[in-house]
């Protein structure tokens with residue numbers, strides 16, 4: 001008799017949930033979940049938080065079987081991979097309740113404060129050299145950092161896809177150039193020192209922002225680039241780097257995010273302009289650093305299992321940690337034609353889910 005497979009729950013946002021039965025999931029490849037599921041004897045099923053009934057321990061799920069999508073009413077799977085991001089804290093409170101019910105819900109907390117992440121990392125002496133200097137956005141800190149660095153960035157603490165980031169360049173000790181996106185254009189104006197803080201404050205409004213030194217990133221055809229590093233737990237519960245892909249800003253821009261017009265490139269291509277930087281050495285260094293960082297973070301952030309780091313490198317190949325993405329959009333690998341890596345970014349969380357299930361079974365026996 002064929003062994004009964006275990007369920008693997010995948011928690012998704014409304015948008016993706018609606019696209020799934022139409023097989024129009026854009027940047028997410030749902031078939032990869034099923035292919036990996038075959039390998040690990042798991043049946044992926046998709047649901048939103050609102051499909052869960054905590055009271056009776058049941059959930060309505062979408063399942064693909066024989067090429068067709070069907071809805072099923074099942075017991076809440078014991079292992080759930082969170083691929084949703086919640087705008088309100090309520091979503092996370094609900095997730096916590098699921099976890100308290102005994103569900104192994106990995107990656108459930110995935111919207112981190114960039115300042116908090118940097119604070120955790122700065123407690124590790126060996127990591128400080130990889131962290132760009134950051135500080136609170138206040139009049140005094142702006143004055144201090146503005147003297148210390150020729151260029152600083154003003155970033156939203158919980159920003160994504162490059163939204164709301166402002167670049168401030170010192171032209172002379174009394175004159176500053178402020179750059180930010182306005183609609184589809186890049187706005188750009190000169191501000192005198194006395195006007196700098198109020199004019200930035202006007203742009204930022206009440207949102208939580210912080211200051212960060214602008215790293216002198218290595219460039220590709222004149223555009224700064226950085227590198228997305230996917231780092232995930234595997235079928236043995238161990239962290240490993242799944243892949244790396246570079247992204248360069250569009251000409252004249254300072255944000256490499258694809259959503260801001262950035263272009264994806266493989267690392268070997270980006271390094272061509274730097275004959276002194278050897279691909280193997282750069283990627284080994286990034287891999288080692290990514291592992292050190294994730295080990296430092298997971299001590300403070302439970303449930304971490306599948307994240308994407310942005311790393312910058314300077315002309316000498318020195319890496320800088322830019323940010324961690326708690327729900328990594330792995331589509332860049334597809335864009336960079338790294339289909340095997342793209343697929344692997346799906347397979348590893350499925351393998352990890354199998355690992356979690358086996359561990360649970362051991363505990364019960």
Ligand SMILES: Nc1ncnc2c1ncn2[C@@H]1O[C@H](COP(=O)(O)OP(=O)(O)O)[C@@H](O)[C@H]1O
Nearest residue numbers: 159160161162163212213214215255256310323
């Ligand atoms: N300190 C910095 N120095 C130089 N470039 C930066 C810096 N911080 C961010 N950037 C650029 O802005 C992009 C977006 O910043 P990031 O911190 O990753 O925010 P988001 O969450 O919006 O992607 C980066 O990918 C990089 O191109």
Ligand SMILES: [Mg+2]
Nearest residue numbers: 161162310323
């Ligand atoms: Mg980013």
